[in-house]
Amino acid sequence: xxxxxxxDQDYKQWIQSxxxxxxxxxxxxxxxxxxxxxxxxxxxxxxxVELHSEQRWxxxxxxxxxxxxKEANPGAGCFSETNLLYMKNFYLLYSPxxxxxxxxxxxxxxxxxxxxxIFSVPWGHHKLLIDKCKGKPEKALFYVQQTILNGWSRDxxxxxxxxxxxxxxxxxxxxxxxxxxxEQSDLAVEITRDPYSFVFTGLRxxxxxxxxxxxxxxxxxxxxxxxxTGFAYMGREVRLEVGETEQFLxxxxxxxxxxxxxxxxxxxxxxxxxxxxxxxAYVVAVDHILKSEADNKTIGLLICKTxxxxxxxxxxxxxxxxxxxxxxxxxxxxxxxxxxxxPTIAEIESVAQDTVVKPEDNEENND
Numbered sequence: 001x002x003x004x005x006x007x008d009q010d011y012k013q014w015i016q017s018x019x020x021x022x023x024x025x026x027x028x029x030x031x032x033x034x035x036x037x038x039x040x041x042x043x044x045x046x047x048x049v050e051l052h053s054e055q056r057w058x059x060x061x062x063x064x065x066x067x068x069x070k071e072a073n074p075g076a077g078c079f080s081e082t083n084l085l086y087m088k089n090f091y092l093l094y095s096p097x098x099x100x101x102x103x104x105x106x107x108x109x110x111x112x113x114x115x116x117x118i119f120s121v122p123w124g125h126h127k128l129l130i131d132k133c134k135g136k137p138e139k140a141l142f143y144v145q146q147t148i149l150n151g152w153s154r155d156x157x158x159x160x161x162x163x164x165x166x167x168x169x170x171x172x173x174x175x176x177x178x179x180x181x182x183e184q185s186d187l188a189v190e191i192t193r194d195p196y197s198f199v200f201t202g203l204r205x206x207x208x209x210x211x212x213x214x215x216x217x218x219x220x221x222x223x224x225x226x227x228x229t230g231f232a233y234m235g236r237e238v239r240l241e242v243g244e245t246e247q248f249l250x251x252x253x254x255x256x257x258x259x260x261x262x263x264x265x266x267x268x269x270x271x272x273x274x275x276x277x278x279x280x281a282y283v284v285a286v287d288h289i290l291k292s293e294a295d296n297k298t299i300g301l302l303i304c305k306t307x308x309x310x311x312x313x314x315x316x317x318x319x320x321x322x323x324x325x326x327x328x329x330x331x332x333x334x335x336x337x338x339x340x341x342x343p344t345i346a347e348i349e350s351v352a353q354d355t356v357v358k359p360e361d362n363e364e365n366n367d
Contacts, residue, residue, distance in 0.1 A: 035119040037078075038090075038126070042119075045091030048084070089130045094118055096137045114141075121147050124154045132161060139166050149229050163226075168193040173309060174324035175316040176299070184296055185322075187258055191228050194326040196303055200226070203330055209268045213250065216266070230257035242285050249282050260296040261286050264303065271307035271325060273315045280321040303328050 047053075054061045062081045069079040097114060118126075121144050133140035143166065147157055172192035176185040200222040201215035216223045217236055224231050234252040241247075253262040263282045267275060279300040286298045299322040312325045 034122060035116075038119040038123060039115075041078075041087045041090055041123070042094075044084075045087035045089070046095070048088045049091055049095075086127055086130060089134070090126055093130055093133065093140055094137055097141060117141070117144055117148060122154070125152075125157055128154060128158060128161075142166050142169070160225075163197045163199070165193070168195060168197075172301070172324040172326040173307075173312045173316065174322070175319065176322050176324065178317075179320060179322040180297060180299070184258060184260075188299055188322065188324075191230070191255065191258065192301070192324050192326060193226075193228070196326055196328045197226055198328045198330050201330065207268070209266065212268055213266055216251075227253070230255045231262070232256060234261070240282075240285050240289055242289075247282065247285060249286070252286070258296060258299070259294070261290060261298040263298060263300045265300070266328070267302065267304040269305055271302070271304045271312055271315075273311075273318075275302050275304065276315045276319055276323060276325075279323055280319045283321045283323070297322060299323065301326065 053065075057064065062084050066079050066081040066084055069084075070076065073079065118141070125144075125147055129140040129143055133143070143157060143161065146152070146160070146165070150156075152160065170190050170192055171194035172189075173194070174189060174192060176188040179185075180188055198212070198216065200219050201212065203212060203215055213236065220233055224233060232254045234254055235249075236251050238249040238252045239246055240249065249263055250266055251264040253264060254260070255262050263279065263286055265275065265279050265282070279302050283298045283300040291298055302323065302325045304325070304327060307325055307327055316323055316325065
């Protein structure tokens with residue numbers, strides 16, 4: 001077997017370049033195959049629905065179709081009875097998102113942009129969303145878009161879904177529309193949540209503010225996931241020299257989507273108007289001391305235990321700094337009606353049912 005006696009740096013770099021291109025081609029091929037497969041599933045589901053197949057060919061339609069397709073396509077692993085039913089429900093879930101032709105009132109195919117999103121997510125993700133989001137296409141599409149944006153695996157998607165992200169997304173009370181340019185304010189609103197889920201901290205009563213902040217930083221990766229896409233952690237109790245005084249920011253982040261610093265203050269008390277003055281002063285200080293010409297205006301997020309929404313909105317109208325106010329929650333398994341007691345087995349099982357994935361045949365588990 002011949003050996004290369006001398007390998008120079010150019011050769012090594014060339015090998016690395018070839019390897020990178022090969023891996024990229026593999027990824028593109030996998031994505032392309034997934035898109036083609038999902039388009040096929042969509043079209044078959046559409047035909048099953050539009051042909052009124054179950055009414056036309058009887059109660060055992062799916063069992064018979066599965067048998068006949070397997071017989072006609074030996075070795076094909078996608079034609080199980082269960083998977084065919086998923087194909088039908090795949091079409092039913094997303095078809096309401098199709099556009100309507102104004103002139104005729106007829107549905108037309110999904111737009112290329114929408115199709116690219118739907119057909120880019122693995123089939124296993126879609127099956128999870130089909131189970132969870134029946135009759136709620138906007139909710140399913142939200143999780144599709146978030147999966148693409150964040151690169152979630154199916155397990156991560158299931159975990160995020162269990163936190164009710166769709167219901168919490170963009171729900172903070174803010175003054176961003178009044179204090180930021182339109183193109184920045186829309187995105188700033190989008191990155192907020194209310195409430196923020198701090199379940200991952202494992203804290204229960206009694207706890208104080210320092211314990212909560214310690215737990216957040218100890219679980220910084222999970223905290224960043226909860227904050228959303230684009231957040232980079234810059235530090236805790238960040239010291240700023242403001243005139244002749246020292247000020248310490250609870251937590252400082254940078255958001256790469258907004259291209260701005262984000263000051264986060266966490267309070268274990270109910271919302272107070274004074275919190276807005278403190279956070280607003282920190283935001284101004286960051287703008288003067290840390291912000292560069294390339295950065296957008298700093299925003300502030302106040303996360304407190306509880307808030308009166310009307311009072312919080314009034315407080316935000318009294319400041320010119322871009323701020324948002326949200327609540328946080330710790331333990332979802334403890335129902336409020338029996339706060340401070342151990343939940344019953346039935347109550348735990350009721351919550352746990354929302355996070356269970358149906359068992360899947362190996363032939364259908366195309367992730």
